[in-house]
Amino acid sequence: MRHVIIPAIGVALWVVGFIVSIVLSSANQPWGQTLNDNFMFARSLPFTIGLGIALGYARATWPRSAAVVRTGSVRRFARTTVWLHWLATLAVLFGLATGAWQYLKGLLDVTSPVPMAMVYRVHYIAASLLVLVIALMLTDWWMRGENALGVPKGGWIRTLRGLSHELPRPIGGSLAYLLGLDLRRAAPPTEQFTAYEKAFSFPTWVIALGLITITGILKAMRYIYPIPGDVLYWVSAIHVGAMVILGLKVLDHFRYVIAPSRWGMMVAMASGWMSARYAQLKHPGWHVNDEPAPASTEAPAPLPTVGGSV
Amino acid sequence: MRFLVALLALVFAILNAIVGYLFFHEAMTDKMVHKGFVLQSLPLLGGLVLILFCLPLLWNAFRLVTSKPAS
Numbered sequence: 001m002r003h004v005i006i007p008a009i010g011v012a013l014w015v016v017g018f019i020v021s022i023v024l025s026s027a028n029q030p031w032g033q034t035l036n037d038n039f040m041f042a043r044s045l046p047f048t049i050g051l052g053i054a055l056g057y058a059r060a061t062w063p064r065s066a067a068v069v070r071t072g073s074v075r076r077f078a079r080t081t082v083w084l085h086w087l088a089t090l091a092v093l094f095g096l097a098t099g100a101w102q103y104l105k106g107l108l109d110v111t112s113p114v115p116m117a118m119v120y121r122v123h124y125i126a127a128s129l130l131v132l133v134i135a136l137m138l139t140d141w142w143m144r145g146e147n148a149l150g151v152p153k154g155g156w157i158r159t160l161r162g163l164s165h166e167l168p169r170p171i172g173g174s175l176a177y178l179l180g181l182d183l184r185r186a187a188p189p190t191e192q193f194t195a196y197e198k199a200f201s202f203p204t205w206v207i208a209l210g211l212i213t214i215t216g217i218l219k220a221m222r223y224i225y226p227i228p229g230d231v232l233y234w235v236s237a238i239h240v241g242a243m244v245i246l247g248l249k250v251l252d253h254f255r256y257v258i259a260p261s262r263w264g265m266m267v268a269m270a271s272g273w274m275s276a277r278y279a280q281l282k283h284p285g286w287h288v289n290d291e292p293a294p295a296s297t298e299a300p301a302p303l304p305t306v307g308g309s310v
Numbered sequence: 311m312r313f314l315v316a317l318l319a320l321v322f323a324i325l326n327a328i329v330g331y332l333f334f335h336e337a338m339t340d341k342m343v344h345k346g347f348v349l350q351s352l353p354l355l356g357g358l359v360l361i362l363f364c365l366p367l368l369w370n371a372f373r374l375v376t377s378k379p380a381s
Contacts, residue, residue, distance in 0.1 A: 100329050107336045107353060237348055244356035251326060251363040258312075258319055259370045263379030266315065 003061040010054025017047035033117040035223065041124040042220045048128050052135025059136065060143035074279045074286075076192065076268040085269060088133045092246060094126035095212075099243045127216055134213060148192055149202045157181070162188045162195030189285030201253065208249050211242035312374050319371035323364040330364070333357030 021043045025036050059080060068075070077085070098119050105112050112119065140146070151159045164176040165187035176183045188195075193202075218227065218235045227235070257266045264278035279286055334357030336342060342350045 104329070104332055104336075107342075108332065109341075237352065240352050241356075244352065244360065247326060247329075247356075247360060248363050251323070251360070251367050254319055254322065255363075255367040255370050258315055258367075258374050260373050260377045260379040263312065263374070270311075 003058045003063070007054045007058040010051045014044075014047045014051040017044060034120050037117070037121050037124055038220060038223060041128065042224050044128060045131065045217060045220065048132050049135045052132045053139045055132075056136040056139025057143065059140045070273060072276050073273040074276050075272055076265075076274045076279075077272045079272055082269060082272045084133050084137060087129060091126045091130035091133065092250065094122055095130060096243060096247055096250070098123035098126065100247075103240060103243070124220075127220075130209075131213060131217075134209065149198060151198050156199075158188050159195050159199045161185065162190065163199045166194060166196050190283045191285040192283060194283075196256065201256065204245075204249060205253075208242055208245045211238060212246055215239040215242060312379060316371040316374045319367055319374075323367045323371070327361050327364045330357040330360030333360065 021040050024043075025040055029036065031039075101112070101114070101119050102116070102123070105116065160179055161176070161181045161183070164172040164179075164181055164183055166172065167175065173183065175181075215235045215238045219232075219239060221227075222232060256262065257269070262282075264274050264282065268274040333353035337350055337352075337354035337357060342353065
């Protein structure tokens with residue numbers, strides 16, 4: 001029952017916090033829309049983080065229904081993971097677009113054709129959504145001990161060797177030479193996630209999202225808790241730097257998954273499912289079992305017969 | 311669906327390249343030169359790398375529509 005009560009309390013607290021914030025901001029205040037939105041965003045952050053933690057708790061403790069088996073397919077991502085991924089994508093894209101707009105307006109020193117107050121408002125909404133998804137996923141993964149995207153303990157050399165094999169030869173060869181890896185040995189079989197995803201892509205997502213979130217929260221709080229000018233200078237510089245890194249990450253991630261040889265991964269992130277044939281071919285270390293499912297094409301089974309999903 | 315994804319990739323890459331060009335171009339102006347290394351290097355290097363990172367995305371979008379994807 002706690003998996004229902006805790007998120008319900010989280011939602012109720014968020015609604016109460018939102019209403020209180022609206023009431024406070026609708027009083028006769030001297031500041032304009034942008035500063036008012038900043039206060040709203042800063043005040044709502046503890047409630048948004050709390051809601052994310054509550055929903056993450058619910059996701060981790062929600063009773064698992066019987067696994068669904070599809071003939072010739074394997075589940076790579078849970079349905080909620082797919083939704084959360086696309087929500088985070090939306091938040092990152094809107095955050096990047098509005099962030100770049102703000103930065104370019106200052107850089108080019110021109111009048112914006114779109115009201116800047118609206119640009120900031122969308123930026124704060126996108127940031128709230130991103131903070132919510134991050135809090136939710138962190139809580140869920142921490143509670144379930146989920147680490148499929150991480151490098152296992154003692155597995156760095158093996159994963160880096162896999163990465164060196166996966167990268168284009170000049171880059172992979174140089175990396176192997178620098179790290180003293182033996183590329184004459186065959187690449188370790190790819191598991192649910194590729195060596196590139198585990199050793200490079202996921203860690204850099206964590207760094208970029210961590211930097212932009214922490215610096216963004218500090219910037220948002222500066223009118224409530226004054227921050228020294230020097231600190232604010234570096235916080236702002238790191239926020240812009242993290243924006244550029246995040247932009248590069250999106251470009252690189254998009255490039256990686258739309259390569260024709262990895263199209264199965266793109267399909268998996270749209271539907272949650274990957275064809276078993278593709279999984280056996282490209283992810284041989286994932287212990288995928290391609291046995292046909294009983295009777296119907298989508299029937300509940302007592303135990304999962306394929307590799308786990310995140 | 312892959313044509314739609316390739317189109318989105320194309321649009322995304324072009325928009326990023328424009329932003330990268332604006333970053334790079336403005337970083338070379340007198341105004342930015344006098345703002346110090348940190349404030350100038352962000353748009354300078356960021357703009358350049360943004361443009362460079364668009365190229366493999368464009369290449370993969372092209373390959374996606376011209377070859378049969380594995381799925």
